[in-house]
Amino acid sequence: GENVEQHPSTLSVQEGDSAVIKCTYSDSASNYFPWYKQELGKRPQLIIDIRSNVGEKKDQRIAVTLNKTAKHFSLHITETQPEDSAVYFCAAPKPVDSGYALNFGKGTSLLVTP
């Protein structure tokens, strides 16, 4: 099945700096890559996703890039703010009967210090 490796496991940045989280996947047929943010004690929530027909997608301060050849995709957060502190999960589709589930990376704990 699809394996998703996520790095780093922890990341600490100063407020205003950029943060980059990288994921690699194994199934070259994978074509959809979402990112979820989970604040402490809360549920995971989708923040951005990308399909394999584009190389980059932006939404204000966050962006996701995809390199299909190398089979990796990355989350970029610019001008980080303390409220960006959370655990971020990448995911890739995993075929199941009648559709797809998601295989999640192990998560990156991002800390933004003022």
Next chain:
Amino acid sequence: NAGVTQTPKFRILKIGQSMTLQCAQDMNHNYMYWYRQDPGMGLKLIYYSVGAGITDKGEVPNGYNVSRSTTEDFPLRLELAAPSQTSVYFCASSYSGSIGYEQYFGPGTRLTVT
């Protein structure tokens, strides 16, 4: 819409006890999922359902059972609780199992087995 709801929020079980984690969604979603989240290990799929009356195993189904008698409800049953089942359990739903449909998560149930 309440979205995806889960009860209880917290529970402590003794080894060998049984319990049912409740999950409901009011978005008329066909697909529902149960994940467990262990520290530093991401989200692992326990069971999923593609519609009422249809369920199937995910990556870590041992020790759990599910049923899907209605579109709205997807309870997870633990028959003989073991310490290894100490975890945070998330239920999720999506409109479709096709690529690109967002999974919406419930608030989670924190279970401790002692």
